[in-house]
Amino acid sequence: MDNIAGTKSSLTWAVHLSVVALVALWLFPTVGLLVSSFRTADQIATSGWWKSMFPSEQNLTLRTDAPETQAQIDGLYVIEGKLFEEGKDATISVWGISSRAIADFNAGDTAELRKGGTVTVQADGSYRMENAEPFEGSRGSRIFVTAETPPEFTWANYKNVLITGDATDNMTKAFFNTLTVTIPATIIPILIAAFAAYALAWMDFPGRALLIAFIVALLVVPLQLALIPLLRLHLGIGIGKGYLGVWLAHTGFGLPLAIYLLRNYMVGLPRDIIENARVDGATEFQIFTKIILPLSFPALASFAIFQFLWTWNDLLVSLVFLIDATGETTVMTKQIVELLGTRGGNWEILATSAFVSISVPLLVFFAMQKYLVRGLLAGSVK
C-alpha cells in the first residue's frame, strides 16, 4: 500500500531540504545585491551586506577644518568643529593623528600635534585644536578615528546609476535600449508562432508531420552556429546592425520552441469545441481568434515570460546583431560588462546596476509565475 499516490513519501524531508537549499541558493545573491546597492562604498569595504542591519566599526580618515577658519580666543588660536558631516550619528572609541598609530588615544584625550599645538577629540566627533602660534598650511590636520557607525542606507547609488551618473555609469539609456530590444523580440515570435501552431495542430495539409519534425529538429540547433552566417546575411541585405536585426534574430531563435510549446498546447484543446464552432459558422480564422487564442492564453503567457527573460538577459545576440561602434544602442548586459572593466572596484555601482538589470525579470516572474507553471505543465499533463 506504500506506493499509492497521495500517501506521504518517506523522502519528504529530502524534498523539503532541497527546496530550502534552492531557495537559499537563489535568495543569497539576490538579497546581497539588493542590500549592497543601498550601501556606500565605505560600508561595503568594511563589512559584508549581512552586517548592514547592525552598527559597524569603521576606520575612517577625517580632516579637521582648514587653518583659515581659526579664531583667536583668550590669546590662543583655536579651530573648533565636528569631524563628521551634519546628521551623521557615529561614536568614536579610539583615534590617532598618525596613520601608523590610529588607536593611540581614547575619546576625550588630548594629543600633541607634530606641527605644534594640541587637539582634543570627543566621542561624538567634535574636536578642538589649540595653539599659541597661528595654525599654518592650507589644509586641516588628518585625524584617524575608529568609529561605531549606525546602519545606514542610501539612495545615492541609484541616483548615480539612473539619473546623475556620467555616460559610463548611467544605466538609463541601456535600460530603455534593452526594453526596445525585448518587447518586440517577445511579441513578434508569439504572433508568428500562434498562427503556425494552430495550423500545425488543427489544419490538415500534406507534409504537416514532416514540418513538425523539422521544427523539433530546429530546437536542438545551437544558436552560436547561426550567428556569423546570419550577420553576413543581415549585412548583405542591408539590415546591418540595429534593432531590426536583433528583433529578427531573437524571433528566429525563439520560434522553434514557441511553435513547439504552443502546438502541443493547442493540440490538447478539445476537438469538439472546434468542430462546434465550425458548425456554428465560424471560419478558420475566427476559430483561431475567438476560440483558440483565448483558450491558449496560459501557454502564450508562459512562452512570453520565457522569451522576455531570455532576451532581457541576452548579451551574445545583442553583441552580434545590435551593438555597433557608437555605443548608442548598448544594452544593460553590455553596459554591466563595461562597468566591470571601468569600475571594477566600485561594488556599490556594480551592485546597483546589476539590481536595476534584474528588477524587471523579477517583477515579471512574480507577477506571472502561475502562468509559468501552468503553461509548462499544460502540454504534458491534463
Added chain:
Amino acid sequence: MAGLTLRDVRKSYGDVQVMHGVDLDIEDGEFVVFVGPSGCGKSTLLRMIAGLEEISDGSVAIGERVVNDVAASKRGVAMVFQTYALYPHMTVYKNMAFGLKQAKTDPAEIKRRVDAAADILQITDYLDRSPRNLSGGQRQRVAIGRAIVRDPDVFLFDEPLSNLDAALRVQTRLEIARLHQRLNTTMIYVTHDQVEAMTLADKIVVLRDGRIEQVGSPIELYERPANAFVAQFIGSPKMNFFETADMPASAAAVLGREIGANDQVGLRPEHLTPADAGSAVIQGKLELVENLGEYALVHLATANGTEFIAKTEKPPVEALGETLSFTIKPELAHYFAKDTDLRA
C-alpha cells in the same frame, strides 16, 4: 424543417472503407436513433451529415438540397456533442449567442431567441455564469440550448447523455423527448445505449461495421429482428440462442416446428416461463441467480454447454446444479438461419 435522404453513402480513410454504402430515408420531424456497438460507424455517419467528415461517395440531402459540398454551418443543422463542447471562456449567454453572431443576426433577435431557448430549458438563471461553474446536467442543457437558438432543420445528438450520471440521464432523456414533441423538428440521435434508443426513437437504425442491419420502429426491431445481430442487440438481457442439440425432444412439439441443423432458435429471457419437463422447450442446469427484487435473472447452462438466461418473477426454489425446465409461447420464438444469420 426537413427530412433527410442518404443514398449509398460511403466513407473511406485512405484504403480503409468504414461506411459501406448506407441508404436511409428520414421523414421530416422524425426522431431517428442510430445504435450499434463501438466502432460501427454511427458517429461517423452523424458527422458526415453534420459536415464534419467528408463524404467519400454517395449523397446526403437535407430536404431537397444535396449538401455533400456545403459547409457545416450552411447545412441548417445543429449538433450537440458528447462532451458538451461549450466554449469555456464565454458565459452561457455568449455560448448560446455565438452561432447567431456568426450569422450576423440582429442583436435584439439574438437576445429574444436566447431568452426563449433558456426559458424552454430552464437555464435563465445561469445565463451570466461561465460553463465551469455549471454541473454536468446544466452544461448539457446549455449545449442543447445552443442548438435550439440556431433554429436548425435537423438536430444532431452525438451520445449526449453518456457523460451524465444514471439519474440525470433518465431525466435528460425525458427532457429531450419533450423537446422533440414541442419543436417537432427532425432529430438524429447517436447512442450505444439501447434503452435510450427504445424510449426516444420513432425509428431505430441499427448499424454494424459501417452497414445498416435494420431500420424500423423500436417495437418492430424487438418483435421482428431481421437478423441474429439485431436480435441480440435489442433487448436486455440479450436474446438467448440455441442450436438443435441444446433443445430437448419435447421442444419441437411445443414450438410446432422441427429444429433443423441450420436453425438458430432465439428465445428472449423475459419470455421464458418455468414449466414441467414434459412441456419444456429448453432445460438447463442452474448456475447462478441474480435477485433484483422486482424480478430475478436465472443463469443456466444446457446439457450441450450453451449458457442462457431466464427472467422470472421470483427466484427459483431449486438448489444450484439442479435442472430447470422452461417453455415459451410458440409465437415468441425467433428463428435464424445459421449460415446467413437472417431471419428464417
